[in-house]
Amino acid sequence: MLMEMTATLGEGRTPLVRSHRLARELGVSRLYFKLESTNPSGSYKDRFIATEITAMLAAGARACVATSSGNTGSALAAYCARYQVRCAIMVNEAAPEGKLLQMRAHGARVIRVKGFGADAAVTEDVFRLLAELARADGVPLVVSAYRHCPAGMAGVEALGRELREQAGPEPHHVFVPVGGGGLYTATARGLAGSRWPVHVVQPEGCLTVTAAWRRGDREIRPVQSTTRISGLSVPFDIDASLALKHLLANGGAAFAVSDEEVYECQRLLLALEGIFAEPAGATALAGFRRALAEGRVQPGDPAICLVTGTGFKDPVSIAVAASAHPDTLLPAAELRGFLRAEVLSC
Numbered sequence: 001m002l003m004e005m006t007a008t009l010g011e012g013r014t015p016l017v018r019s020h021r022l023a024r025e026l027g028v029s030r031l032y033f034k035l036e037s038t039n040p041s042g043s044y045k046d047r048f049i050a051t052e053i054t055a056m057l058a059a060g061a062r063a064c065v066a067t068s069s070g071n072t073g074s075a076l077a078a079y080c081a082r083y084q085v086r087c088a089i090m091v092n093e094a095a096p097e098g099k100l101l102q103m104r105a106h107g108a109r110v111i112r113v114k115g116f117g118a119d120a121a122v123t124e125d126v127f128r129l130l131a132e133l134a135r136a137d138g139v140p141l142v143v144s145a146y147r148h149c150p151a152g153m154a155g156v157e158a159l160g161r162e163l164r165e166q167a168g169p170e171p172h173h174v175f176v177p178v179g180g181g182g183l184y185t186a187t188a189r190g191l192a193g194s195r196w197p198v199h200v201v202q203p204e205g206c207l208t209v210t211a212a213w214r215r216g217d218r219e220i221r222p223v224q225s226t227t228r229i230s231g232l233s234v235p236f237d238i239d240a241s242l243a244l245k246h247l248l249a250n251g252g253a254a255f256a257v258s259d260e261e262v263y264e265c266q267r268l269l270l271a272l273e274g275i276f277a278e279p280a281g282a283t284a285l286a287g288f289r290r291a292l293a294e295g296r297v298q299p300g301d302p303a304i305c306l307v308t309g310t311g312f313k314d315p316v317s318i319a320v321a322a323s324a325h326p327d328t329l330l331p332a333a334e335l336r337g338f339l340r341a342e343v344l345s346c
């Protein structure tokens with residue numbers, strides 16, 4: 001019976017919302033956010049995992065191994081719980097608490113690996129070891145990248161197709177946060193045949209695609225990653241060369257943004273748009289601001305930023321934003337006076 005099953009938790013068809021206050025602040029007229037953060041486990045990775053688990057069930061697999069910076073693991077753990085698949089997830093040493101808790105709460109076996117996701121040599125070694133093990137033991141290796149799981153990644157291409165359905169045929173600039181490059185590749189493929197420029201946005205501390213694009217060559221060089229932006233620390237070529245190929249074909253540009261700019265954009269989304277994003281989910285906005293400042297996007301151009309993950313994933317970054325607005329503990333008898341003095345009269 002499982003053979004016929006399509007695994008789903010209702011992922012995809014996420015909202016495209018128009019910027020309300022930020023557009024005005026930035027002096028632009030048509031800025032949109034694609035809220036991938038509203039997927040069931042809180043990130044776009046649900047699109048990948050739904051397709052991947054469907055294929056796994058069809059093949060009769062009951063266990064898998066995976067690598068993850070956090071969100072693949074969270075999505076995998078949720079769908080594995082639902083479809084009774086055992087999973088072991090190798091995660092970056094510095095994966096944020098929200099993502100780790102999510103995986104563990106669903107019952108996944110989580111293994112944090114020293115240096116994974118920061119050191120290119122360690123990261124490559126772990127991939128090699130797991131690929132060998134998976135082959136030898138006949139279990140699927142789940143990695144959200146075309147290099148390892150092309151069938152699952154095809155599920156992410158719907159994101160690009162949705163953008164066109166939701167925004168209409170007029171070309172929009174699309175800004176995509178890039179770690180390994182799989183999400184970028186999927187988005188660009190979903191938009192194939194359009195004339196939409198799809199831009200790469202990476203943190204300064206992990207420039208793979210962006211460095212090659214700037215040099216004007218096609219070689220992705222490994223880096224020693226220093227970024228703190230979870231999800232975007234992928235120090236060597238997994239899908240980066242594939243992403244670069246699509247970037248050169250669709251006429252997009254590549255932008256480098258500092259971690260501080262990303263955190264600032266996260267706070268802007270919170271305060272001005274009501275959008276609850278993890279730092280990686282605010283990175284596209286940081287790239288959009290750069291593009292505007294550099295004149296690569298004009299104030300009247302329509303543009304879409306992918307908000308790829310929810311704020312619950314990274315409570316530490318949310319706590320920084322919240323610290324500007326402490327709560328108040330009061331006896332009930334003082335409520336009336338407090339509210340009149342501090343809130344209602346403002």
Ligand SMILES: Cc1ncc(COP(=O)(O)O)c(C=O)c1O
Pocket residue numbers: 043069070071072144177178179180181182183184230231232234278280281308309
């Ligand atoms: C929230 C979020 N945004 C963007 C990305 C980048 O995707 P990719 O590694 O496919 O470039 C990730 C990857 O983990 C992510 O978790």
